[in-house]
Structure formats: structure tokens, C-alpha cells
Amino acid sequence: MINDKDSLLEVKDFFQKTKNLLKLVSTSGKVGFSRKTDLSSLGKKCLPIQIWGKRNFNGLKSLSFRERKRVLNKKLGDETFCVILADGLRFFPDVIQEAKKRKLPLFVSKLSQKKCREEVKNFVLSLSSHPVKISAGLLQIFGLGVLIMGDSGIGKSECALELISRGYRFVCDDVVILQKKTDNKLVGQAPRLTRNFMEIRGLGIINIREIFGPKSVLKQSRVDLIIRLKKLQKKGGDSDRLGLKFPEDHEILGVKVPRINIPVAPGRNIATLIEVACKVHLLRKKGYLAPQDIVRKVDRVLSSH
């Protein structure tokens, strides 16, 4: 992993981290291994890595010498990070020569071009996700990773404790480290320092693992659903009473996670509400939507008159 401060990726690091994955072999020794690229400017752009396959190779072969030089000039520009020749092909001598002149690293891979592209993309995704710390709790309910957010003092920890005592597994409370994984999913875990610990007003700091046993805790979990606890607004006339609207998406690190807002008020058992919200989410994923169901039924009755 690269660290937070320098977002520069060096060819040397790239090669070392991907050589097993991509079955890479360097054709130009360590030429150009100090070449760098800025990852922070990546965003939508992809890494300036040229991945050539059979088609590019044959195209290059059919060109005249002069044409070839022109194409290479364009392809092997200063912005290019490195060139990977996939499909188990070998570079032409003039390409190698040209690259050496420009100090551009050349790699060959035994994998197919498509596979190479995929792996490089995954690698870049894993790099570009710096972990973030957010203030929330993370639990696993019915196999769903549920992130509980809300202002301090609203009862996140108490609610998490209630859910743990019902047998759901606890990842962390108060501080969650979130990271985007290569499959574009968010994974959350506890900071090592406070793993298994929780702070409850009136009880102080407690250790969940020691109280509920090792089965009650998880080291990390994917984040599938966000529950946001909010104080119930007295005016609150515009709340979605039917639940017709789909959960809003909450974006963290560029990953969209469905978010359900649950108003907190005396007499509402938040733990049960969260539990049921998870069930509703699972049903929705299966394709069943209760609000649509009742709307349809009401419409049928109304139209039969």
C-alpha cells in the first residue's frame, strides 16, 4: 500500500506488487523503474499503462518502418507509465530500443489482454482507496454489514449493544475505518487500538469480546446498508410514511450505499427497527416491496368500482 501522504506510484512498486498477479517479466531490466505517476489525479482516468494484445501487435507488424516509428512516438510518450504486452507475445527489437532511449519500462505477461486490463484496474482501485475514519458503529445483522450513523448522544452505542445482546456480531463502535476494496465494495473495521471496546454512558468502557464471547465479534465486515439515526422533528410532515421511496444512496469513498433514515423518539425501539430495516432491505433485494404491493391492491379495489 502506498501511504496517505505520497500519492505517487513508482514503476518499481507497481512491478513488485503486480508481477505475480500478472505474471509479469521485465524485458528492459530495471530501465525506467523510477518513473512515477500521480494517483491523486486519477479519478475517472485510468492509469497511463499501455496494455497491448494480439490486435495491437499485428497492427504494428503490418506497418511500414516509418509508420511504426510514428505510432511508437505517440504511444511511448512521456505520460506513459509503462507498457505491458499481453497474450504471451514478445516485443520487437525496435520497440525495445525505442523504449530504452526513452527510459520506458516494458513488461510482458502471459495472461490475456482482457485479463491484464482487469487486474490492472483492480490493482489501481485497491491503491486509490485511502482508508477513512468515520464516526459510526458497524455490526453484522442477518449477514448484512450495517453501519449505524448519527449525531453523538443519539444512542448509537446503546442500540449497538442491544443488537449484540440479541446475538448479532459486532465489528466496532464510535470509530470505523472504511476502505474501498477492489470489487468496489466498502469494508469497515475497527482501529486496532479500540478493537472490541465500546463506551456506554453509565457503564464506562466495556469489552464486547470478553462479555459476549469471541463469537460476538467480527474483525471486519462489508458495508451493505447505512442506518442513520435522527432526532424526530416535530414538524416532520414530509416524511415518507409509506416507504415508497427507495433508500437514498449515501456516498463514501465513491461507493454508493443505500441509507435508511430512522427517526429516534421515546417509545421507539431502535434496535428492533434496525433489525426489521435489514429484513426489509433483504426482501427488497429479492424483489418484494410491501408499499408497492399495497398500492397495487388498493388500486385494484378502487378500479373495480
Place this chain on the structure above:
Amino acid sequence: MLKKKITIKNKLGMHARAAVKFVNVANRFKSSVKIEKDGNEIDGKSILGILTLAAVQGTEIVLKVSGKDEDKALSALLELINNKFLEKE
């Protein structure tokens, strides 16, 4: 929102008891209190949050206070840090 950069001055840094003092002061106010360190932001009203910062002596943190009583809250928190969490050392 009020923002203020401050350096932790006491010898032991933001240790557990100092964190408790900080949280207690922060909870006296309605405003939300956030602490930022190295780009990570945590809730200043949570003990575990502050402990994960692992702020040692000399660490620079940024206090972000927002709400109706933000002036009072910020000055009270700054006073606490500047007074080295009322420790004797």
C-alpha cells in the same frame, strides 16, 4: 463553524483520563465537536474516538466546533488543552 489549530502540550498526550476530561467538557455544550488529525476526523464527544487519534505531545490537531454555543465551547476546550488537561505532570 469555528476552526482552530492547536498543539497538544501535556507530556503524556491525549491519554485515557485526558480524553475523559475533554469529552466531559465537550458534552457540556450543545455544539458538535470534531477533532481532525492527519485528515481523519473524529467525534470529540466520544472517548474511543479521541483515543484512536493517539495524539502524543506535540501533535497538531484541529478543533471544529459548530452550533449555537460554539464560542463558549471552543474557548473552554482550548483552555483545557492549554492548561495541559489540569495535570500536575
